[in-house]
Amino acid sequence: MSTATKFENQVVCTMDDLIAQSGVCVYWQGHQIAVFYLPKETPKIYAIGNHDPIGKANVLSRGIVGDIKGRLVVASPLYKQHFDLVTGECLEDASVSVPVYSVALAGDKVVIDF
Amino acid sequence: MTAQKIVVVGNGMVGNHYVEQLLASGLDARITVIGGETRPAYDRVHLSEVFSGKNPEDLALCTRDQYKNAGVDLQLGDPVVRIDREGKAVITNSGRSFPYDKLVLATGSYPFVPPIAGNDLPGCMTYRTIDDLGEIRAMARKSKTGVVVGGGLLGLECANALKNLGLDAHVVEFAPGLMGVQLDEGGSRMLRRKIEALDVKVHTSKATQKITKGEKARLKMSFADGSDLETDMIVFSAGIRPYDQLARESGLEVGPRGGIVIDYHCKTSDSDIFAIGECALFGGMIYGLVAPGYRMAEAALSQLTADKVPFKGADMSTKLKLLGVDVGSIGDSHGKTQGSMAYVFSDERQETYKKIVVSSDGSKLLGSVLVGDCADYDTLLQYYLNGIDLPENPESMILPSVAGGAPALGAAALPATATICSCYNVSKGGIIEAIDGGCCSAAEVKAETGASSGCGGCAALLKNVVDSELEARGVSVDKSICEHFAFTRQELFHICKVEKIQSFDALLQGHGKGRGCDICKPAVASILASLWNNYILEQDHVGLQDTNDHYLANMQKNGTYSVVPRVAGGEITPDKLIVLGEVAKKYNLYTKITGGQRIDLFGARVDQLPGIWADLVAAGFETGHAYGKALRTVKSCVGSTWCRYGVQDSVGMAIYIENRYKGLRSPHKLKSAVSGCTRECAEAQSKDFGVIATENGWNLYLCGNGGMKPRHADLFATDLDDETLIRYIDRFLMFYVRTADRLQRTSVWLENLEGGIDYLREVVIEDKLGICAELEAQMDSVVGTYQCEWKTTIESEDKLKRFRQFVNAPDAQDENVVFVQERGQIRPANDDERAEIIARSA
Ligand code: SRM
Ligand SMILES: Cc1cc2nc3c(=O)[nH]c(=O)nc-3n(C[C@H](O)[C@H](O)[C@H](O)COP(=O)(O)OP(=O)(O)OC[C@H]3O[C@@H](n4cnc5c(N)ncnc54)[C@H](O)[C@@H]3O)c2cc1C
Ligand code: SF4
Ligand code: FES
Numbered sequence: 015m016s017t018a019t020k021f022e023n024q025v026v027c028t029m030d031d032l033i034a035q036s037g038v039c040v041y042w043q044g045h046q047i048a049v050f051y052l053p054k055e056t057p058k059i060y061a062i063g064n065h066d067p068i069g070k071a072n073v074l075s076r077g078i079v080g081d082i083k084g085r086l087v088v089a090s091p092l093y094k095q096h097f098d099l100v101t102g103e104c105l106e107d108a109s110v111s112v113p114v115y116s117v118a119l120a121g122d123k124v125v126i127d128f
Numbered sequence: 129m130t131a132q133k134i135v136v137v138g139n140g141m142v143g144n145h146y147v148e149q150l151l152a153s154g155l156d157a158r159i160t161v162i163g164g165e166t167r168p169a170y171d172r173v174h175l176s177e178v179f180s181g182k183n184p185e186d187l188a189l190c191t192r193d194q195y196k197n198a199g200v201d202l203q204l205g206d207p208v209v210r211i212d213r214e215g216k217a218v219i220t221n222s223g224r225s226f227p228y229d230k231l232v233l234a235t236g237s238y239p240f241v242p243p244i245a246g247n248d249l250p251g252c253m254t255y256r257t258i259d260d261l262g263e264i265r266a267m268a269r270k271s272k273t274g275v276v277v278g279g280g281l282l283g284l285e286c287a288n289a290l291k292n293l294g295l296d297a298h299v300v301e302f303a304p305g306l307m308g309v310q311l312d313e314g315g316s317r318m319l320r321r322k323i324e325a326l327d328v329k330v331h332t333s334k335a336t337q338k339i340t341k342g343e344k345a346r347l348k349m350s351f352a353d354g355s356d357l358e359t360d361m362i363v364f365s366a367g368i369r370p371y372d373q374l375a376r377e378s379g380l381e382v383g384p385r386g387g388i389v390i391d392y393h394c395k396t397s398d399s400d401i402f403a404i405g406e407c408a409l410f411g412g413m414i415y416g417l418v419a420p421g422y423r424m425a426e427a428a429l430s431q432l433t434a435d436k437v438p439f440k441g442a443d444m445s446t447k448l449k450l451l452g453v454d455v456g457s458i459g460d461s462h463g464k465t466q467g468s469m470a471y472v473f474s475d476e477r478q479e480t481y482k483k484i485v486v487s488s489d490g491s492k493l494l495g496s497v498l499v500g501d502c503a504d505y506d507t508l509l510q511y512y513l514n515g516i517d518l519p520e521n522p523e524s525m526i527l528p529s530v531a532g533g534a535p536a537l538g539a540a541a542l543p544a545t546a547t548i549c550s551c552y553n554v555s556k557g558g559i560i561e562a563i564d565g566g567c568c569s570a571a572e573v574k575a576e577t578g579a580s581s582g583c584g585g586c587a588a589l590l591k592n593v594v595d596s597e598l599e600a601r602g603v604s605v606d607k608s609i610c611e612h613f614a615f616t617r618q619e620l621f622h623i624c625k626v627e628k629i630q631s632f633d634a635l636l637q638g639h640g641k642g643r644g645c646d647i648c649k650p651a652v653a654s655i656l657a658s659l660w661n662n663y664i665l666e667q668d669h670v671g672l673q674d675t676n677d678h679y680l681a682n683m684q685k686n687g688t689y690s691v692v693p694r695v696a697g698g699e700i701t702p703d704k705l706i707v708l709g710e711v712a713k714k715y716n717l718y719t720k721i722t723g724g725q726r727i728d729l730f731g732a733r734v735d736q737l738p739g740i741w742a743d744l745v746a747a748g749f750e751t752g753h754a755y756g757k758a759l760r761t762v763k764s765c766v767g768s769t770w771c772r773y774g775v776q777d778s779v780g781m782a783i784y785i786e787n788r789y790k791g792l793r794s795p796h797k798l799k800s801a802v803s804g805c806t807r808e809c810a811e812a813q814s815k816d817f818g819v820i821a822t823e824n825g826w827n828l829y830l831c832g833n834g835g836m837k838p839r840h841a842d843l844f845a846t847d848l849d850d851e852t853l854i855r856y857i858d859r860f861l862m863f864y865v866r867t868a869d870r871l872q873r874t875s876v877w878l879e880n881l882e883g884g885i886d887y888l889r890e891v892v893i894e895d896k897l898g899i900c901a902e903l904e905a906q907m908d909s910v911v912g913t914y915q916c917e918w919k920t921t922i923e924s925e926d927k928l929k930r931f932r933q934f935v936n937a938p939d940a941q942d943e944n945v946v947f948v949q950e951r952g953q954i955r956p957a958n959d960d961e962r963a964e965i966i967a968r969s970a
Contacts, residue, residue, distance in 0.1 A: 031935040035671030036678075041934035046942070054643075065944070070959070071687035072944050076675040076734075080645035083611065089646035091675035091683055096646075 029122040032059075037075035037088065039064050042128070047115055048075035049124060050088065050099060060099040061117035061126055066090045067110050074112065131156040132432075135218055135228035137208045137374070139163030141172055142405030142421035143234030144189050149429050151198050157432075159200045160226050162218065164207035164235075165257060168192055173418055173582075175261065179289040184258050211378040213398060230400055232428060233388060235371035237406040237414070241364045242277070246339030251346045251361045255286050264363065268293040271360030273345055275299075277336065279306040283365035284450045287328050290363070291451070298329040298359065300349070302366075305332060310446060310457035314474060315497035318481035322453045322500060325479075331357070368416055370407040383409040392438040394428035402428040411441055418582075419550045420444075426553075443513065443550070447498075447505045454502035459512050460485050460495035468494050471523045478840075482526035484508065491517055493525075506589050514546050539592040540600070548589055551582025559593050568603065570594045609870060610647040613640045617795060617870040621655050630660060631668045650674050651870045654757055657793035658865045659906075661913040663920055665927055676755035679931070680917055681737055686945050686956040689737060690730040691717070692754035693744050694790060697764040697782035697802075698725030707747040715740055718953045724761035724799070726752060731947065731954055735933045741918045750916040753790065757871075759798045762786035763811065767804030767821070774804035776821030781850070782810070785819070788854070789861065791914045792907075795868040795877075798861070799834075813841045816874040817857055822846065826853045830860060830888070833875035842878070842885045845893065855904065859892045862903035 026040040032051035040047050046064035064072045069092030077088040082105060087096040096105040097112055104110040116127040134150070134157045136143050147161060163169075170187040178184055195202040203220070210219045217227045239254040241247050251271075253263055268274065274290040276283045279301030290297040299306070305316035306323070320330050335352040342348035345358040370387045381389040381397040387409025394402045394410075405421035406414060415421065420442035427439035445458040463470050467488035474481045480500035487494055493511040498504065504526060511518065511525075518525070544557035554577045562576045570591045574580050580587045607616045613636075615623070620635070629635050632652050636644055644652075653672035657664060664670075664677055676682050681689035693708070708727050712719045715736055717729040732740055741751075753759060762785045765771070767778030782802040792798070801810040802819040811834075812818025818829040824847040832841025845856060868877040881887060890896040921927045934940050946962045947954040957965060 027936045031929075033670065033930060034667070038930075038935045039933065041937040041940040044943075046934070069685070070944075071685065072942050073675070073683070073687045076678065076683070078646040078649055078674065079643075079671065080612075080649060081643040082645060084642070086643075087645075092685070092687075094646060 023125045023127050025120075025123045026126050027124050029119070029124065032124070035079065037077065037079065039072070039075035040124075040126075042126070045128075046072050047126065048088070049117065049126075050075075050079055052079065052086070055086065057118075059117050059119055059124065060086070061115035062088070062097060062099060062102055063113040063115075065112065066092055066095075067112060068095050068104070068107070069093050131158050132229040133158050133160070133227055134230045134232065134432075135159075135226050136161045136232045136234060137218060138234035138236055138371075138405070138407070139165070139169045139202070139204065140234060140236045140405065141169060141189065141418050142236070142425050143232070144169035145422045146232060146234060146404060146425035146429060147195075147200060148190075149426055151200075153429060153433055155432060160203070160228075161195065161200055162203045162206065162208050162220060162226065164205070165259070166205040167258060168195070168202065168204065170258060172256070175255075175258070176285050176289045178258075178261050179265075179292040184261070187258070208374060211374055211401075213378050213401075216400070228400075230402070230432065233375060233396070233401065233403040233407055234405045234425075235374065235407045237368040237370045237416070239364055240367040240369045242336070242366050244336050244339060246347075247364070249339055249341070249347060251359075252339065252364070253361065254364050255282070255289075264289070264361075265293065267361045268295055271295060271346070273298065273359040274361045274363065275349065275357065275359040276363050276365055278365035278367065279303070279330070279332065280309060280365065280367065281307060281446070281448065281450070284323070286363050286365050287323075288451045291326070291328060295361075296329075297327075298331065298357065299323075300334050300336065300357070301330070301332045302335055303332065306330065307455070307457075310461060310497075311455070311499070312462050312483060312497050314472060315455075315457075315461075315481050315483065315499045318474065318479060318499040319450075319453060319455060321476075322479050323451055326451050326453075328451065368406065368414070370409070370414055372407055375401075375403065375407075383412065387414050390424075390439075392427075392440065393431050393436070394424050394439055395431070402431070404428050410439065413441075415442055415444070417442075417444060417446070419553070422551070423553060445509055445512070447502050447509075454498065454500060456496065456498035456502045456505040456508075458496040458505070458509055459493075461497045463495065465494050471526065473523070473526045484522060484526055486518060486522050490522055493518055493522075496526075506586075510542055510546055514543055516541075539589070539596040542593070548593055549577075549579035549582065549586040551586075552578035552580075554579035556593055559590070560597060563594070563597050563601075567594075568598065609651060610645055612636065612642045612644050612648050615639065617651055617655070618867050620652065621659075621866055624652075624655050624659055630656065630662075632656075632672050633668070644672075646674075647870075650677070650757075653677070654793045654795065654870075658910070661791070661793075661910050663915065664917060665921060665930075670930075674755075679734060679737060680741075680751060680755060680921065681732065682755050684730060684956070687942065688730070688945055688956075689732045689734065690728050690754070691732055691737070691740055691744075692722065692726060692728050692752040693749040694752040694786070695726040695761075696786040696790075697762055697779050699764070699779055699783060704747060704749070707744070707749070711740055711743050714743070716954060718955060722761075725763050726761060728754070731956070733933055733942070733945065734931050735938075738922055738928050738931050742922050745916070745919050745922060750790070751918040756793060757796050758791065758793050759786070759789040759800070761799060762789075763799075763801035763815075765803050765809035767802075771804055773807060774821065775823055776804055776826065778802040778804035778810065778819075778821055781819060781821075781826070785854075785857070788911055789857075791917075792861065792865070792910055794861070794865050796871050796873045798874070814838065815841060817841075817860065819853065825849050828853060828856055830885070831874040831878040833873055835873075837875070839875040839879075844885065844889065856892055858907040859900050859903045860888070862907050863888075863891060863899075866903075 037048050037050045047061050048064040050060045064074050066073050077091045079088050086099040089096050102111045102114040118125050139161050169189040206220045206222050208218045209221050217225045219225050239256050274295040275298045276287045277300050279299050287297045287299050336349050338350050340348050342358040346360040348358050350356045372382050372388050375388040376382050388403040390403050390408045396403050404424035424439050427437050430437040447456040463485040468485050470485050472483045483497040485495040496508045542556050546556045562573045567573045580590045608614045649672040712729050717731050720728050722728050762782045764779045764782030768774030799815045800817050801812040801815045803810040803812045804821050813829050814832045814834045818841050820827045826848045827846045828844045829841035830844045833839040946957040948957045
């Protein structure tokens, strides 16, 4: 993930754009980032790369979120592998992972630190 | 005492089994194995699977390393040519000598090639080893036609292999019928009919006199009746002959037609030499199957240990699939026993043949022949092997279920001695012992006893026995849907219904743990939809849906979606067809007619879906639920309106049915079809519920399936009027929705339903459970609350917000989605094409 140029904190969307218990996708300078809003968790918001390295398509924002043995995950809608929302690791294949972004809420703004 | 030297000649299936058992017995021995083939033992039984895609390596039964690590001296590719009985040693082809205290001959057999002039011309071959496979494959590449000489079990399997290799396959049999050893005349005739339907040409009563060079093909076979047949290759499969030269030449007793004579202890006429497997002759018989060979190996080994188990012959009953045709033969299939009586049921339309042979007083089963349908095999075999008393009307064992059906033999009814797995000789008692020893599932029993790890034919029975045994002990088998709920789908359904639960969160709070996952969330969403039928994109439900349900379209491999509008019964007006074409053009979508009589539009981006649907809804289309575990299509044939044979309006009925059940969420997808007469052009018998018109009304078929494991639907009720038909379907569907497992199609559900189709009739027709009124009311409520999900969605500003590719960049494109043109339409670019296109545009 560290290959990306270092940007300042970037407002990518507002709270209003998010879907509770689910994901949306934001676009920033060629990056596709899946942002998940889980109001009952702490923190409430998570961001990982939208590209599914196994299904080879930009779809992770459209997966189902949940937990597997306590780890917060999203299941890829293509072939159902699980990706850890905190570490980006693929639970089914340790050699595969997706980038994780630092994301925060500032008022009703969603801010990603590139 | 020093360890005794044991030499095993032949490393085939039986020889290998002997070594495995020997190692397991812990006997102190120095073991040498000498194999004629260059490979360690492999699974000959599944040889032909190499033609349908298996690797030869997958057939291995052991490896050189395994033998080495166990201290076995394995010599391959150097066959034994002589036994020096006096010096107690065997001598190999290369001249090496291996001394023995005990010698075990497991040399198997070779294919018999009839003495016909020309049988050694190029293109003539045999089929027994992995090397043979290579030669057959190489020859097939240069051939168009292939003949198998011999219409027995192996010959037919070989014909299948030739067909898989793309050849025009023929079977030439000397006798008047196929598989004469196992089948009676009627069974043999039915088998022939089915095999010919698969385009394998069968020539019976043909004695080949000579083989010469052909004119149009490589070879020409001339028959005794004056006819001839040209072919590019010939595989001989006219029976087997035991490899007994070693024994013969060293003065051991052999049978008049070959085979090394052995006694109850598998000893030959030299008490230090044993013979086992297909080279051995016991009671005047060669056992050409692997299970009896394994029993011989165990008997021979036990002579060196304390227990001394005798070999007393073996049952030769078999069940197999030849060219996809089920064939079974049990015991005295020809009815040769004095005073025996036979019952025969032959159905030329379904192409099944079933015969049972019973004792003169009708109380015991002596034998059976099954062709085209082996569903009853397991039960019949248990009656036969265990001498269980037949029911009062033995014919009920083979009559189709319309007339009452065979009494299913529950696992609990079997005696402890009943053999469950004949490959590994595991009895019901052995399974019970394994469970006593702590096994808690079929998988554990399999690992412990080996049961069902051979041919696999006993897997279903094994599971039944294990489950019934566990249940009898009050052990509950863990059927939890996932780590978040310790319940089955059926139990969750019940909880939601009784407690009137309306949301996933409420269910999780009351009855689950954690946060849920991609298994339980969609399953619960489906249950809530079946019960309350709320709009699935409501705030509470949206996070539960699979992407297909979430976006009301089917995700494709590149992340775009396909759109399938409903075309009830496959009937569509020209105007609507034009609209589909116009929409496809406007959004540049790929179009294809589906296998379900409708039109699929592929390649839509998320943000295009609302626009596409606005156009479609305006033209009167509704969502087709191609994305949901819900009713898909009700196919129709044209029926009495146009067709000269039709007896009812099948299109009208299909449209009515499709409109009634559209939107019904279920454990898995549901499909249906209505045919206008018995010609069955709508293929209704492969559907979850199928309807076929009769002169007097409709026949209803239930629980059919196409797909991965096809199942013919069962005839459930006949000559129904419209109203009764719909009532039965209402009840059937709701009963299924309530009781099935997650992702269980009706076919598998029925197969697991205790009591089967008869029980289903009792529930649906006779209202045995007293729930029919409730089932109908629930269906009425679902039908009454139907809404087109797409219409609701495009009418709501808020819902449409979700169909944004990127929430912050309406004009950005997913660079990963790239199309190329093919046959005048778009298709997703493959990886190379995409890389090239992106490089060019950069
Ligand atoms: C589009 C279509 C193929 C076509 O181009 O003709 C199709 C496409 C898919 N089928 Fe199918 N099936 C299509 C007709 C069939 C049929 C034929 C029929 O319905 O008459 C069958 C066999 C009949 C049956 O279901 O018994 C069929 C048996 C399956 C199965 C195996 C089901 C089984 O029980 O064994 C699957 C896998 C599954 O559902 O788990 C499947 C799954 C799929 C999926 C959903 C695979 C996937 O996850 O992507 C495909 C969705 C593609 C899409 O986006 O639309 N499809 N599929 C057909 C859509 C018909 C329609 O108008 O809705
Ligand atoms: C295509 C096919 C399908 C079959 N399907 C079934 C089925 O569905 N069910 C079933 O029960 N059975 C089936 N069989 C039969 C089953 O494979 C045999 O019963 C089983 O392999 C017999 O085992 P065996 O060890 O006696 O002989 P083999 O497996 O033939 O092994 C004998 C070995 O000894 C070697 N050998 C011979 N002479 C010497 C020598 N002098 N020195 C050293 N080594 C020697 C041979 O090269 C061979 O490797 C099938 C057979 C074939 C060919
Ligand atoms: S058969 Fe396989 S590839 Fe073809 S549509 Fe169905 S699921 Fe897709
Ligand atoms: S009967 Fe062959 S594995 Fe059990």
